[in-house]
Amino acid sequence: MKIYNNPNTESFTELTQRPEQALSNLMPLVSTIFDEVKAKGDKAVAKYTELFDGVRLNSNSVNAQNIQESDKNLSKELKEAINLAYKNIKKFHQAQKTETVKVETMPGVVCWQEKKPIEKVGLYVPGGSAALFSSVLMLGIPAQIAGCQEIVLVSPPTKKGKLAPEIAYAAKLCGITKIYKVGGIQAIAALTFGTQSIPKVYKILGPGNQYVTAAKQLATNHKVAIDMPAGPSELLVVADKIANPAFVAADLLSQAEHGEDSQVVLVSTSKRLLKQVETSMKKQLEKLSRKDIASKALENAIGIYFKTPQQALDFINNYAPEHLSIQSNDESFYLKGLQNAGSVFIGSLTPESAGDYASGTNHTLPTNAFAKQYSGVNLDSFLKSITYQKISETGLQNIGKSVEILAEAEGLQAHKNAVSLRLESLKNNQDAEK
Numbered sequence: 001m002k003i004y005n006n007p008n009t010e011s012f013t014e015l016t017q018r019p020e021q022a023l024s025n026l027m028p029l030v031s032t033i034f035d036e037v038k039a040k041g042d043k044a045v046a047k048y049t050e051l052f053d054g055v056r057l058n059s060n061s062v063n064a065q066n067i068q069e070s071d072k073n074l075s076k077e078l079k080e081a082i083n084l085a086y087k088n089i090k091k092f093h094q095a096q097k098t099e100t101v102k103v104e105t106m107p108g109v110v111c112w113q114e115k116k117p118i119e120k121v122g123l124y125v126p127g128g129s130a131a132l133f134s135s136v137l138m139l140g141i142p143a144q145i146a147g148c149q150e151i152v153l154v155s156p157p158t159k160k161g162k163l164a165p166e167i168a169y170a171a172k173l174c175g176i177t178k179i180y181k182v183g184g185i186q187a188i189a190a191l192t193f194g195t196q197s198i199p200k201v202y203k204i205l206g207p208g209n210q211y212v213t214a215a216k217q218l219a220t221n222h223k224v225a226i227d228m229p230a231g232p233s234e235l236l237v238v239a240d241k242i243a244n245p246a247f248v249a250a251d252l253l254s255q256a257e258h259g260e261d262s263q264v265v266l267v268s269t270s271k272r273l274l275k276q277v278e279t280s281m282k283k284q285l286e287k288l289s290r291k292d293i294a295s296k297a298l299e300n301a302i303g304i305y306f307k308t309p310q311q312a313l314d315f316i317n318n319y320a321p322e323h324l325s326i327q328s329n330d331e332s333f334y335l336k337g338l339q340n341a342g343s344v345f346i347g348s349l350t351p352e353s354a355g356d357y358a359s360g361t362n363h364t365l366p367t368n369a370f371a372k373q374y375s376g377v378n379l380d381s382f383l384k385s386i387t388y389q390k391i392s393e394t395g396l397q398n399i400g401k402s403v404e405i406l407a408e409a410e411g412l413q414a415h416k417n418a419v420s421l422r423l424e425s426l427k428n429n430q431d432a433e434k
């Protein structure tokens with residue numbers, strides 16, 4: 001972990017850079033694969049699956065029986081834990097349902113807004129270095145609650161060319177039946193254009209590595225919506241002398257172990273805590289099964305000492321972390337001033353990994369400072385709002401003149417006429433009744 005001592009705001013631009021490749025470096029490969037999948041469909045998908053995942057598949061579809069029988073391969077303990085996570089995530093996302101908004105903006109003019117499910121969605125479940133079956137729940141549950149009609153799940157095959165049984169089990173809980181063993185750029189391209197076996201969708205959601213994230217961004221050029229750029233994991237912990245250094249170190253390592261390009265950051269007003277956390281991280285790292293990945297990620301880790309909480313807060317808002325953990329005496333100060341973060345974990349007893357799996361919040365979150373403008377996945381990610389209006393006779397009389405004036409001022413005669421003809425017709429009817 002590289003330590004910085006009270007850096008000034010000029011250095012924030014450099015300190016908030018993530019350790020990922022620039023989009024411009026990734027795009028040539030992404031474009032090539034998109035073009036090939038568009039032209040050759042499953043054949044191109046198979047070619048890139050063999051190249052990047054090292055397996056040759058005759059078919060990328062997962063058959064229904066494998067999904068139905070996924071329970072058999074899992075321990076009772078794991079199924080119970082998945083069920084608990086399912087329940088909590090469902091509870092939190094179900095509570096995000098909103099009522100129809102209906103307003104009479106002026107007498108006789110009624111406007112309302114109603115949410116409808118996006119009919120066809122593609123869920124990307126990461127599976128390169130670990131099969132993240134928790135992502136199935138994070139995406140499948142809100143898709144199920146929203147009522148999306150066609151839910152297509154893609155995830156890279158295991159080294160043996162199979163689908164991880166945990167993914168199949170979680171998918172079964174979410175009522176997902178269309179599953180394809182394909183990952184990376186080729187999976188996003190397949191969902192964008194459709195292939196002989198994989199359906200084209202309207203929106204692609206889910207986290208992934210740099211390649212997946214760049215591919216999702218290109219998909220938006222082809223009339224496909226995405227949730228947001230949810231790339232390599234990151235965690236910023238702001239902690240001070242009341243924090244437990246071992247807890248903070250464990251939290252930082254928990255995100256460092258995701259991938260070599262993960263980034264973890266410790267911000268503190270205590271130089272002593274920075275040192276203690278560093279020592280504890282070194283000790284804990286030795287015992288990790290993914291030590292190699294985590295140590296690589298730690299080369300990108302930064303520890304920053306700030307003299308005042310205000311400077312620390314300014315940095316946090318500039319960094320806009322995917323996850324923010326607050327383990328500080330100044331908890332309410334940070335919460336009050338917080339502008340940018342994907343998801344926040346408050347207090348020493350709230351490990352970030354609780355949100356990764358089971359507390360109820362969604363773990364599909366904006367990375368690379370995109371928390372400045374994007375929300376993480378939530379129920380609304382699977383819905384779109386349609387607005388409606390109905391105008392009565394009284395309404396038309398109340399609003400008509402103003403619309404005519406506005407249309408005239410914009411020089412749009414036909415717009416004006418659409419109102420004028422109706423107003424005249426109303427007037428003629430009234431005259432006839434007299």
Ligand SMILES: NC(=O)C1=CN([C@@H]2O[C@H](COP(=O)(O)OP(=O)(O)OC[C@H]3O[C@@H](n4cnc5c(N)ncnc54)[C@H](O)[C@@H]3O)[C@@H](O)[C@H]2O)C=CC1
Binds near residue numbers: 233
């Ligand atoms: N922001 C968020 O909400 C979350 C982010 N994540 C992140 O998701 C990522 C998961 O990454 P992975 O394990 O790699 O799984 P992944 O499923 O995202 O990517 C694996 C695929 O990448 C492709 N690939 C690998 N190397 C390639 C190369 N050199 N060129 C082209 N394509 C290549 C392969 O097709 C492979 O199937 C991690 O970075 C993790 O931190 C995970 C969960 C949530």
Ligand SMILES: N[C@@H](Cc1c[nH]c[nH+]1)C(=O)O
Binds near residue numbers: 233322356357365
């Ligand atoms: N920490 C990951 C999510 C995760 C899945 N499994 C474990 N963790 C992220 O949100 O970036």
Ligand SMILES: [Zn+2]
Binds near residue numbers: 254353
């Ligand atoms: Zn995690």
